[in-house]
Amino acid sequence: MIQRILAILHARNLEFLRDKATLGWNVAMPLLLVAGMAAIFSGGDRASYKVALMQAEQEINTAAHPYLQTRYFDFIAMDQEEAIERVANHQLDLALDLHAGTYWINPESPGGYFAERLLEASSEEGAWQRQPASGDPITYVDWLIPGILGMNIMFSCLFGVGYVVVRYRKNGFLKRLKATPLRPVEFMSAQILSRLLLAIFVTLLLYAATRLLLDVRMEGSGLALFLVAVLASISLVSIGLAMAARVTSEELAGGLLNLVTWPMMLLSGVWFSLAGAPQWVQQLSNIFPLTHALTAAREIMLYGAGFADVLPQLLILTGITAAFLTVGATMFRWRGA
Amino acid sequence: MTGPPILAVRELVKNYGQVRAVRGISFDVPRNCCFGLLGPNGAGKTTTVEIIEGVTPATSGEVLYEGEKAGAAFRQDSGVQFQTAALQDFITVRETLEMFHRLYRRRADIDQVIADCALEKLQKRDNRKLSGGQRQRLLLAIAMVNDPKILFLDEPTTGMDPQARRNFWELVERIRARKKTIVLTTHYMEEAQALCDEIVIMNEGVIVTQGAPDTLLKAHYKEIILELPEADLEKLPEEFPFHTYRRNGLVEIHTDDANEAITRLSRAGAPLGRLNIRPFRLEDLFLDLTGKELRS
Numbered sequence: 001m002i003q004r005i006l007a008i009l010h011a012r013n014l015e016f017l018r019d020k021a022t023l024g025w026n027v028a029m030p031l032l033l034v035a036g037m038a039a040i041f042s043g044g045d046r047a048s049y050k051v052a053l054m055q056a057e058q059e060i061n062t063a064a065h066p067y068l069q070t071r072y073f074d075f076i077a078m079d080q081e082e083a084i085e086r087v088a089n090h091q092l093d094l095a096l097d098l099h100a101g102t103y104w105i106n107p108e109s110p111g112g113y114f115a116e117r118l119l120e121a122s123s124e125e126g127a128w129q130r131q132p133a134s135g136d137p138i139t140y141v142d143w144l145i146p147g148i149l150g151m152n153i154m155f156s157c158l159f160g161v162g163y164v165v166v167r168y169r170k171n172g173f174l175k176r177l178k179a180t181p182l183r184p185v186e187f188m189s190a191q192i193l194s195r196l197l198l199a200i201f202v203t204l205l206l207y208a209a210t211r212l213l214l215d216v217r218m219e220g221s222g223l224a225l226f227l228v229a230v231l232a233s234i235s236l237v238s239i240g241l242a243m244a245a246r247v248t249s250e251e252l253a254g255g256l257l258n259l260v261t262w263p264m265m266l267l268s269g270v271w272f273s274l275a276g277a278p279q280w281v282q283q284l285s286n287i288f289p290l291t292h293a294l295t296a297a298r299e300i301m302l303y304g305a306g307f308a309d310v311l312p313q314l315l316i317l318t319g320i321t322a323a324f325l326t327v328g329a330t331m332f333r334w335r336g337a
Numbered sequence: 338m339t340g341p342p343i344l345a346v347r348e349l350v351k352n353y354g355q356v357r358a359v360r361g362i363s364f365d366v367p368r369n370c371c372f373g374l375l376g377p378n379g380a381g382k383t384t385t386v387e388i389i390e391g392v393t394p395a396t397s398g399e400v401l402y403e404g405e406k407a408g409a410a411f412r413q414d415s416g417v418q419f420q421t422a423a424l425q426d427f428i429t430v431r432e433t434l435e436m437f438h439r440l441y442r443r444r445a446d447i448d449q450v451i452a453d454c455a456l457e458k459l460q461k462r463d464n465r466k467l468s469g470g471q472r473q474r475l476l477l478a479i480a481m482v483n484d485p486k487i488l489f490l491d492e493p494t495t496g497m498d499p500q501a502r503r504n505f506w507e508l509v510e511r512i513r514a515r516k517k518t519i520v521l522t523t524h525y526m527e528e529a530q531a532l533c534d535e536i537v538i539m540n541e542g543v544i545v546t547q548g549a550p551d552t553l554l555k556a557h558y559k560e561i562i563l564e565l566p567e568a569d570l571e572k573l574p575e576e577f578p579f580h581t582y583r584r585n586g587l588v589e590i591h592t593d594d595a596n597e598a599i600t601r602l603s604r605a606g607a608p609l610g611r612l613n614i615r616p617f618r619l620e621d622l623f624l625d626l627t628g629k630e631l632r633s
Contacts, residue, residue: 004440011436014425014428015427019427178391179412181413181442
């Protein structure tokens with residue numbers, strides 16, 4: 001079995017590595033993206049204002065205080081520990097506990113300064129107790145890089161495997177393999193390994209480039225981050241294989257893969273945080289493996305999380321992998337209908 | 338061709354929706370022979386052979402290999418050359434063979450396979466850069482990497498020029514000489530007659546005849562054929578008691594008394610300089626059994 005998997009893996013790797021155009025695109029495109037981001041984000045940070053309200057309920061009652069009616073401010077319900085941490089990292093401008101009459105602010109944050117001035121202007125003098133929350137700023141680019149790494153893994157794993165399997169089926173290569181002792185699970189394992197190697201190689205390259213060019217924040221365990229990338233890749237390849245299990249048309253495969261990638265790109269927190277989004281959107285986003293991969297990656301890179309902290313996400317990614325591998329292996333056909 | 342059959346097909350049925358492509362056929366493939374499966378387009382021969390190869394499921398019926406239901410052992414022991422099969426791009430001939438070689442427990446000497454299929458000079462060539470004949474030789478080599486006991490060749494010479502076809506036939510002859518069983522599907526009756534020890538002719542999903550080509554021809558025909566260009570025999574002589582057919586610009590006269598037929602033609606003043614006398618061939622039997630109308 002191992003011998004057969006390695007035979008297919010080796011041939012697939014040779015095919016990919018010698019296809020200079022595809023290889024170049026797979027490596028160059030993400031690097032160009034990072035270079036573009038370096039040019040865009042090297043000069044400054046965001047200019048919007050976000051304030052956390054320390055309360056259990058998600059609904060914000062704007063009538064509770066005049067400050068909550070300030071235009072162009074996002075007010076987000078959050079627990080105290082998370083809110084203070086995010087203020088310390090400049091991810092929030094201010095955290096407010098209405099009931100205790102206390103607010104937290106990072107004295108080094110320009111956004112915090114303006115948020116505080118407006119709070120004072122909308123309140124009676126001496127109404128609030130001020131608490132400092134100090135820490136290094138987490139810039140938007142720090143926050144964005146895990147999203148870019150995850151997005152690259154997503155496209156590489158879903159389209160790289162899905163299209164290849166459909167092409168093999170359409171041109172009869174799978175039919176030829178079916179006449180050998182090779183089993184579907186062996187073929188699928190070889191495809192997963194091949195794409196995993198590529199995805200991890202490109203991700204490591206990108207990670208190194210972002211550290212070099214953007215000095216991206218990395219607070220936690222590199223090994224844990226590597227494990228997140230591996231599990232994210234395998235879970236996404238599994239989805240790609242399940243999607244391509246029976247399809248014989250590249251157009252249909254493209255449509256199905258887009259059906260998965262676009263919601264993930266918009267709702268998994270690649271470009272922006274879903275912290276201020278409606279509750280149902282946040283819950284919906286949990287069905288996507290990329291959401292869990294990015295949550296874990298940001299916890300590790302931005303907040304110094306270790307294995308134990310991201311274990312729930314690792315388990316969810318493992319579960320998604322098992323589910324889609326089972327679906328893919330069950331549905332897999334060497335030939336089209 | 339002694340002993341129990343290497344392969345037995347029993348009551349094989351294949352339906353595609355309402356269409357019955359194969360209608361309950363049974364036959365045995367003797368070991369160590371070249372067995373031909375012939376039939377016009379749509380006869381069900383490709384469906385039949387793909388069911389045997391295990392790439393298409395049967396609606397009902399069974400395929401027995403060495404007396405057992407064809408399964409894992411059959412896949413290890415069989416080699417398949419499809420008429421058309423895509424290979425991976427950017428991979429060389431040798432790398433392709435090595436990949437397939439590693440899929441089997443039972444393995445041939447890969448250099449010997451390369452030599453047998455005359456691929457020595459093409460070992461480092463990208464699959465995409467092979468000509469039609471070279472590609473067919475590679476597909477045959479892939480089918481032989483496991484030193485198969487039974488080899489399936491599906492329309493192996495379609496699209497080849499006459500020289501490449503003759504070379505391919507010699508290759509098949511060499512394989513057969515090593516006591517391999519070959520199952521050949523072909524449209525070319527000349528090919529079947531040259532290579533096959535036994536044939537099955539299928540038409541509309543059923544077997545219309547089976548046996549050794551010479552035996553079948555002797556059983557079906559007691560006559561020989563006189564052929565004249567139509568231009569040389571625009572009108573038949575009076576009192577000419579032989580079956581005649583006009584095909585492809587020729588007049589065919591079927592007779593068991595060639596001397597009498599020639600004498601009558603000569604008396605009628607027909608020019609005989611281009612007269613051709615030949616026995617019935619497999620192609621004649623094929624056309625007589627399956628009809629002469631064009632199949633879609």
